[in-house]
Amino acid sequence: TLNLIDSNALEKDKKQLFEGYYKELDDDLETKNFKLLFNFYIKYDLREKILDELVKHFCSDEEIYANLYLNPNELKDMYEANMLIGSHSKTHPNFLKISKEQEEIELFDSFKELENFSQKIKIFSYPYGDFSPYSKELLSKNNCDFAFTSIVNSKDINKKDLKENYYTLPRYDCNIFPFGKASKG
Template structure:
C-alpha cells in the first residue's frame, strides 16, 4: 500500500504568476496512472487495515491524502474524486477557522507566488535585524548574508530566512509589513475550504483529519503546548472527526518534526493513526509496531506529479 500526499492542486491564476502548484490536468493524469498501475485502496480495505492490520489483497494500491485544507481541495480535488468514485483523507489545520487568519506558512507561499524572489528578499532584509534572530542562529545568519552576496539570491533564500531564521513571534508582523509595502492583500475568506464545505466532503465519503491547530513544528514545543495544539484542533473539527477512527498528520512531516510527546498526546486523545512524510510503502509492520508515523510519498515522486 502506498499513501500519496498532495498540497496545492489547481489551475493557473494570473494574480499569482510564480505560484507553485500541481496543475489539475496533471492531477487527473496522475490519478489515471495510479488506476492503471496500482489501483486504489477502498475505504473498507483501509478500515480493515486500521482496525485489524489486514492488508488489501493486491500489493501497492494507493491511498490519497491532502494537507492544509486549501480551497482548491474543495474546488478541484473533491469533484474529481467524486466523479471517479474515489475517497481521500484531508488534513486540516484549524487555527484559520477559529482565528480567521491565513497561516504564516501559507502567507509566505502567497507572497512567493505574487512577487519575484529578489524583491521579496530585499524587503525582508530591510525589515529584519540581527536581534530578531534567535541567539543560536546568529552565527549562521551572518554567514548566510555573506553567501548571499556571493551567489545572488532568490525565493528559496527568502523562504529560508522567513522559515528558519526569524523568531516565530516576530514573523507574523514581518510578513504583514512586507505585504503592506508590496501592496499585497491576503484574502482570508477564500484561501481555505469553508467549514460547511468540509461537512459536504465528509458526507460524500471523504475522511477529515487533524493537522494540528496552528501548524507548528511540534518538536519545538513543550509537551503541554503540543497537547493544546492537538486538543484545540480536535475540538474545532468536532463532529467532523468523530464517529470514525480519528486521524492526524504531522505538520511539515519527517521524523524531526515531532517527538515522543506528540505521539503520547495522540494516543492519550484517542487518535487511531497518524501520517508522516517518509518515501516508502505502508507495510503490515507499520500497523503492528507504530501507527503514528505511517509513511507517505510526495506526489512529485510519481509521473505527472511535478509542480508547475
C-alpha cells in the same frame, strides 16, 4: 532573501539540515526562499509579528482565508464524498518549538474542530512533519489512531507500519504530485 532581515533574527544552525529539502520543492525561487527563510531561519517567537506585517502590507486576513484554507462547506463536501478528514493542528506550529502544554492545546483544539465529522478513524499529520518527544503521548491521550510525518522517507505504508509505527507513518509531500503543488492563492 536573507539580506532583508537582521542577522540576529536568524537561526543559522538550521541551514544545512533543510537546504536539501527545499532544493527538491517545485516552487519558484522566491517562494522557496520565503518558505526556507520563514519556516526555518526566523526565530519562532518573531514569526507571528512578521506575518501580521506582511498581511497588513500585501493582503487581508479575508483574502488569506478565502484563498488558502478550506471553509466549513468545503470540508463538509469532502466528508460527504467519503474522504477521510484529519487534523493538522490548530495554528500550524512546529512541535519542536513549543511547550508540551501548547502542543496539547493544539491537538485538543484541532480535534475538537473536527468533531462534526465523526469518523471511525482519527488521524493527524504533523505540521512541518516534525514531532516532539511528547507528541505520541499526547496523540494517545486524544485517542488518535494514526499520525503522519514527512520526516521519514516517503513510501507506501505496509501492515508492519500500521502495527508498529502508527504515530510516525510516512506521508508523501503533495508537491510531488500533478496539481499538488502548493499555490499562492
